[in-house]
Amino acid sequence: MTAQHTGDSARIRLLIDQQASAFRAKNADGVLAAYAPEAVTFDLAPPLQHSAAGARERIEGWFATWVGPLGYDIHDLAIDSTDDLAFGRALVRISGTKTDGERPDVWARLTLCLRKIEGAWKIVHEHTSVPFYMDGSLRAAVDLKP
Amino acid sequence: MTAQHTGDSARIRLLIDQQASAFRAKNADGVLAAYAPEAVTFDLAPPLQHSAAGARERIEGWFATWVGPLGYDIHDLAIDSTDDLAFGRALVRISGTKTDGERPDVWARLTLCLRKIEGAWKIVHEHTSVPFYMDGSLRAAVDLKP
Numbered sequence: 029m030t031a032q033h034t035g036d037s038a039r040i041r042l043l044i045d046q047q048a049s050a051f052r053a054k055n056a057d058g059v060l061a062a063y064a065p066e067a068v069t070f071d072l073a074p075p076l077q078h079s080a081a082g083a084r085e086r087i088e089g090w091f092a093t094w095v096g097p098l099g100y101d102i103h104d105l106a107i108d109s110t111d112d113l114a115f116g117r118a119l120v121r122i123s124g125t126k127t128d129g130e131r132p133d134v135w136a137r138l139t140l141c142l143r144k145i146e147g148a149w150k151i152v153h154e155h156t157s158v159p160f161y162m163d164g165s166l167r168a169a170v171d172l173k174p
Numbered sequence: 175m176t177a178q179h180t181g182d183s184a185r186i187r188l189l190i191d192q193q194a195s196a197f198r199a200k201n202a203d204g205v206l207a208a209y210a211p212e213a214v215t216f217d218l219a220p221p222l223q224h225s226a227a228g229a230r231e232r233i234e235g236w237f238a239t240w241v242g243p244l245g246y247d248i249h250d251l252a253i254d255s256t257d258d259l260a261f262g263r264a265l266v267r268i269s270g271t272k273t274d275g276e277r278p279d280v281w282a283r284l285t286l287c288l289r290k291i292e293g294a295w296k297i298v299h300e301h302t303s304v305p306f307y308m309d310g311s312l313r314a315a316v317d318l319k320p
Contacts, residue, residue, distance in 0.1 A: 068252075068263065070283040074305045074315045076265060077283065106214075108289065108298070113256045115287040117214065117299050119222060137216040137223065139285045139301040141261040143254065152254070153263050155285040157303030159220045160314035168306035168314055169220045 036109040040116065040142060040149050044102060048120075051100035054091040056084055064143065064150035072136060072156050092127075099123035102138070103174065112144040119174050120156070134158065134170045182255040186262065186288060186295050190248060194266075197246035200237040202230055210289065210296035218282060218302050238273075245269035248284070249320065258290040265320050266302070280304065280316045 043062055050058025060083055063069075069078045071086075078086065091098070105118040116139070123133040141153035159169045189208055196204025206229055209215075215224045217232075224232065237244070251264040262285070269279040287299035305315045 070263070070285065070303065070305075072305055073308050074318055076281060076305065076318050076320055108259060108287070110256045110259045113254060113259050113261070115259070115261045115299065117216070117287070117301070135222060137301060137303075139216065139287070139299065141254070141263070141285070141287070153261065153285065155263070155283060155301045155303065157216065157283075157301065158306065159216075159218055159222065160304065160306065160316075162219050166314045166316060168312045170306075170312060172220055172222050174222055 036111070036114065036144070036149070037107045040107050040109060040114055041105065043142075043149050043151075044105065044116065044118075044140065048100050048102050052098055054094070054098055056087045056091065059087055060084060062151050063154075064145055064152045067150075067152050067154065069153070070155040070157070072158070095125045095127055097124065099133075109142075114142040114144075114149065116140045116142070132170070135172055135174060182257070182260065182290070182295070183253045186253050186255060186260055187251065189288075189295050189297075190251065190262065190264075190286065194246050194248050198244055200240070200244055202233045202237065205233055206230060208297050209300075210291055210298045213296075213298050213300065215299070216301040216303070218304070241271045241273055243270065245279075255288075260288040260290075260295065262286045262288070278316070281318055281320060 047062040065080055067080050101121045103119045107116040118138045120136050120138045125131050136156055136158050139155040140151055142149050143152045161167050161169055193208040211226055213226050247267045249265045253262040264284045266282050266284045271277050282302055282304050285301040286297055288295050289298045307313050
């Protein structure tokens with residue numbers, strides 16, 4: 029890894045940190061700033077995939093299901109980068125109080141694929157998920173800890 | 175994209191095609207050949223993440239839950255690559271007959287992160303999932319179609 033790549037890795041970490049801060053503050057503009065216009069995401073909720081179209085409505089709708097601040101903490105972030113392409117993986121702990129009074133505290137898996145576009149790193153693909161129990165229940169495994 | 179990168183993209187597609195063929199044939203060696211020794215995977219089933227340790231037992235155990243050939247078809251594969259780093263995303267349709275007589279036919283999301291290692295592309299990170307219904311059921315969304 030060259031010094032250039034070390035610098036890229038630091039810039040990508042900053043981008044991801046800034047986006048996590050925006051999630052915690054329920055700041056949709058801050059969250060959306062991290063994505064390229066052509067980003068395709070595989071999210072926790074259906075459908076199978078999303079384009080950037082409608083991203084603001086989705087994120088604002090999701091924020092509206094939480095009361096007060098949101099817990100959104102990135103753990104074990106590992107990044108591989110070259111001059112203009114990078115990917116990262118992490119675990120993300122999402123917690124808080126829902127409008128119905130439930131208090132989820134879920135560890136999910138996060139994979140990020142990035143491109144440097146006009147000098148700035150942007151997320152072009154994101155995959156967030158939990159696994160599921162392959163028994164009769166087919167329940168989402170929202171109770172796992174790392 | 176340079177000719178070099180076009181060639182890399184073609185080589186990565188071949189790797190992914192060959193691995194999909196190995197899945198269909200329930201050939202564990204063929205499936206495992208696509209991964210780097212340090213690969214970390216986020217799989218359909220718990221736990222949250224796996225290292226390469228125990229990969230053979232997991233894949234052979236999973237193959238043993240299916241009777242006869244397995245359907246494993248990659249759709250809408252999109253690849254971004256540079257000289258030695260690449261990522262791809264796709265939808266994968268997994269179908270067949272389980273030993274208990276059930277006949278799953280599931281569309282999942284697949285994200286692949288690759289490195290060129292000693293001249294050969296290898297998967298260093300893989301994320302496979304389905305989303306889940308964020309209602310009281312928390313059921314895995316195994317019934318989605320693209």
